[in-house]
Amino acid sequence: MAKVFEWVRAASFLLLILGSPACLPAAPAGTGEELMVTENPPGRAGGRIVVGLRSEPKTLNPVLAADDTSRDVIRCMTSDLIHISRETLKTEPALAKSWIASRDGRQYTLHLRHGLRFSDGQPLNADDVLFSFRLYLDEKMHSSQRDLLVIGGKPVEVQKVDDFTVRFDLARPYAAAERIFDGLAILPRHLLEETYRSGNFAHAWTLAAPPNQFAGLGPFRLREYVPGQRVVLEKNPYYWKKDRAGNRLPYLDEIVFLFVPSADAQVVRFEAGDTDILSRFSAEDFAVLEREQAARGYHLYDLGAGFEYNFLFFNLNDLASKGHPEITRKQSWFQDARFRQAVSAAIDRESIIRLVYHGRATPLWGNVTPGNKLWIDNSLPHPAQSLDRARQLLQSAGFSLKSGETLVDARGTPVEFSILTNSSNAQRSKMATLIQDDLSKLGMNVHLVSLEFRAMVDRLLNTYDYEAAVMGLVTGDADPTPEMNVWLSSGETHLWHPVQAKPATEWEAEIDRLMQQQMTTLDYAKRKRLYDRVQEIIAENVPVICLASPNILVGAKDRVGNFRPAILDPYVLWNIEQLYVR
Amino acid sequence: MRRRFKLCGALILLAGFQSLILLAGFFAPYTSTAQDRRFPFAPPTRVHFFDAKGKFHARPFVYGLKNDPVDFGAYGIDFTRVYPIRFLAAGAPYKIAGIFPAHIHLLGVEEPGQLFLLGSDGYGRDQLSRFLYGGQLSLLAGLIAAALSVSLGIMLGGVAGFYGGWLDNALMRGAELFLALPWLYLLFAVRAALPLHINQSQVFLLLVAVMGLVGWARPARLIRGVVLSAKERTFVLAARGFGASDRYLLFRHILPQTSGVVLTQIALLIPQFVLAEVTLTFLGLGVGEPLASWGSLLSSLQQYSVLSSYWWMFLPALLLVPLFLGYYIAADALQERFKSVSL
Numbered sequence: 001m002a003k004v005f006e007w008v009r010a011a012s013f014l015l016l017i018l019g020s021p022a023c024l025p026a027a028p029a030g031t032g033e034e035l036m037v038t039e040n041p042p043g044r045a046g047g048r049i050v051v052g053l054r055s056e057p058k059t060l061n062p063v064l065a066a067d068d069t070s071r072d073v074i075r076c077m078t079s080d081l082i083h084i085s086r087e088t089l090k091t092e093p094a095l096a097k098s099w100i101a102s103r104d105g106r107q108y109t110l111h112l113r114h115g116l117r118f119s120d121g122q123p124l125n126a127d128d129v130l131f132s133f134r135l136y137l138d139e140k141m142h143s144s145q146r147d148l149l150v151i152g153g154k155p156v157e158v159q160k161v162d163d164f165t166v167r168f169d170l171a172r173p174y175a176a177a178e179r180i181f182d183g184l185a186i187l188p189r190h191l192l193e194e195t196y197r198s199g200n201f202a203h204a205w206t207l208a209a210p211p212n213q214f215a216g217l218g219p220f221r222l223r224e225y226v227p228g229q230r231v232v233l234e235k236n237p238y239y240w241k242k243d244r245a246g247n248r249l250p251y252l253d254e255i256v257f258l259f260v261p262s263a264d265a266q267v268v269r270f271e272a273g274d275t276d277i278l279s280r281f282s283a284e285d286f287a288v289l290e291r292e293q294a295a296r297g298y299h300l301y302d303l304g305a306g307f308e309y310n311f312l313f314f315n316l317n318d319l320a321s322k323g324h325p326e327i328t329r330k331q332s333w334f335q336d337a338r339f340r341q342a343v344s345a346a347i348d349r350e351s352i353i354r355l356v357y358h359g360r361a362t363p364l365w366g367n368v369t370p371g372n373k374l375w376i377d378n379s380l381p382h383p384a385q386s387l388d389r390a391r392q393l394l395q396s397a398g399f400s401l402k403s404g405e406t407l408v409d410a411r412g413t414p415v416e417f418s419i420l421t422n423s424s425n426a427q428r429s430k431m432a433t434l435i436q437d438d439l440s441k442l443g444m445n446v447h448l449v450s451l452e453f454r455a456m457v458d459r460l461l462n463t464y465d466y467e468a469a470v471m472g473l474v475t476g477d478a479d480p481t482p483e484m485n486v487w488l489s490s491g492e493t494h495l496w497h498p499v500q501a502k503p504a505t506e507w508e509a510e511i512d513r514l515m516q517q518q519m520t521t522l523d524y525a526k527r528k529r530l531y532d533r534v535q536e537i538i539a540e541n542v543p544v545i546c547l548a549s550p551n552i553l554v555g556a557k558d559r560v561g562n563f564r565p566a567i568l569d570p571y572v573l574w575n576i577e578q579l580y581v582r
Numbered sequence: 583m584r585r586r587f588k589l590c591g592a593l594i595l596l597a598g599f600q601s602l603i604l605l606a607g608f609f610a611p612y613t614s615t616a617q618d619r620r621f622p623f624a625p626p627t628r629v630h631f632f633d634a635k636g637k638f639h640a641r642p643f644v645y646g647l648k649n650d651p652v653d654f655g656a657y658g659i660d661f662t663r664v665y666p667i668r669f670l671a672a673g674a675p676y677k678i679a680g681i682f683p684a685h686i687h688l689l690g691v692e693e694p695g696q697l698f699l700l701g702s703d704g705y706g707r708d709q710l711s712r713f714l715y716g717g718q719l720s721l722l723a724g725l726i727a728a729a730l731s732v733s734l735g736i737m738l739g740g741v742a743g744f745y746g747g748w749l750d751n752a753l754m755r756g757a758e759l760f761l762a763l764p765w766l767y768l769l770f771a772v773r774a775a776l777p778l779h780i781n782q783s784q785v786f787l788l789l790v791a792v793m794g795l796v797g798w799a800r801p802a803r804l805i806r807g808v809v810l811s812a813k814e815r816t817f818v819l820a821a822r823g824f825g826a827s828d829r830y831l832l833f834r835h836i837l838p839q840t841s842g843v844v845l846t847q848i849a850l851l852i853p854q855f856v857l858a859e860v861t862l863t864f865l866g867l868g869v870g871e872p873l874a875s876w877g878s879l880l881s882s883l884q885q886y887s888v889l890s891s892y893w894w895m896f897l898p899a900l901l902l903v904p905l906f907l908g909y910y911i912a913a914d915a916l917q918e919r920f921k922s923v924s925l
Contacts, residue, residue, distance in 0.1 A: 264884075348619070429871075430704065436871065448870050450870075
């Protein structure tokens, strides 16, 4: 996926690579509007669909939103400059109809579509883009998107070239530069500049704000919010896409987000027909819903492996200043790669797939999931469970069996530790129970502790008061770069030992080097080689013992047209503007 | 006569149930933690006397299970594999009452056959075995907690009733405070204050201690009432007139009169505390995996998919009904008996 191309080649590149004619920039319409033409089969205008949300969105402010449900709603109300197509996993033009990268990969010039309007009818121009990026980059806003916009230690510089052209300067060449624009909503300067200047931006666009204070470039705009019950969005008449037949999108008049707090309730409401679309549910629920599929007029889809990987890891933090003498003592086991390899060898991943996911998942031996086809290193070995190999590894690391059943270390201390999971995730608790049983066969005495998610994250990232944990991460994009904060030793989500001043081990130093290098290398083949090496190092040193990647499971009523779920989040609503009611 | 029959019946039922659980190792075909990962959520195994050809076998037998290749999680019966049920079969080692090692089980089938008389759970563990082993934990919790709260009740209720005055006032207001205490939140708070990894026996002790300490108020009030009326009885006054000490009066004359209330309370409190253990474990505050308790057996029913797909997961709950019924009938019979005695 070459990232450097010149202006002349740009257009043809877009045609060739961005591929699906779905994304061709449209010729200017009569009114001067440059609408984008989508390739979906034309649908029927009108109607509404109902979607369940796991919790109430915390805010509708795109700069401040940090939780999934807020983002799900905001995504329907806003648009970005360059978008990652959930279908092809490649970038496609959005508010920017085209862009040019400089030869050294450090400068991007984006051309906006002409004649676009916000949902309140006000026109869009380069000033809105500048204003939006000022918000994202403002340190006082603590926007979670800011990290992505700081490249090579410096924030991206944004400059206005003319009313419809914006230039972005990067401190360093950046391989995935186009992809950082995905999900960065462009905000209306005319509505928000005043609040921003007066320092009240943190209180802008909360759920309580009246709908006329909002304006976005997304397919829908806010109609009403009923606390504790629902958020209702209505069609944005100024939306900038149209179908082949020339109908302006979206087709739906209304989309209703119902607050349905538990996973089980979501399933029951969908089964009862109260909601039209369901995503993020378990394989067990899939089996339950599948039985009623024909009778109740909905269809379920198993999209195969996605981007979520679940893993077990040990506390490798430097606890000198933190206390926890008990954990420090046990770290002499955890820090031995042979101990971790033995644990990995003893885990029966096939059983995890069968018992936890009813077969709807893929076992993992590396940190990249099979859903990420462009980046997975297929040459990694996939050893089957082997207790013998595990015992050999433990023996070579000085462990032995006392009275035939208890594993003790060289000093004679019995091997006993606890595994932390979050109580809200039944799958992870179940995985931990299976691991507990597997490890008991090696003579390890493992306890399970389940905590509420936030309490668990606090222990993992702040107090380091844990011994081992089962966690999962979802890669936000089909590219290694958003994973930087996980694999860099200085990263904040470098779970087993976050925010290191300098790499604690040699292999972590090597991962650091490789990750930095892949980020600034522009050639895909070279980057792939670098990232393959990262995957090999992780598989060899097993700082995380990868377990399984669940399949993406979704369902929709038969009456929802153009339903094309994807394996990248948002799985079902990414083409909300194309959905219609049959 | 009928009354005595009722009490005897209830006691026999309870004794039978209790000994099943005490000897769980013998009656359970497997250990409580043995996973057979081939067969998660297998339905109860059917025991046959007649084979596929209609021939009668004096020794009952079961057929093997096979995974349905198409429908994941569904099982077919493999008629080609026959496993006769063996009585007093050797199997996994266990300890009788936690002390005497043994390895003979009442029932068993030869590997790789499976005998899931109540079906298996999500890890392929035998539900019957888990029910019996789980009973040891849950019943023990109920018994200890009931003993603890009743002895506290006797002590504090007896003192309050006998001495009266400010002591009575202080103790009874204290009891009211305990009655009003939201014990579930108390337990959450206590659990949160404890370190992350406390071992299973500590969790168990914590459960029992909290249940027992919070539960003393009601028996204490009842016992205080009995003591209040008992200390005015003529023979007690007479004994006092003869110069009997407080201690003598309490232990010789007054507390024996509370025995009816005490027995009835114990019979009522045990099932109540067993249920409390079930509730707490259901909410994730009890003993954790892989240990079995009645609460952990039922907690998988929290998931809609389990609730709607596997009916045999309800069986442990149904089995608790006769046990609780036994306790309540016993409590009822005891109450009637002592009422008639005191008249």
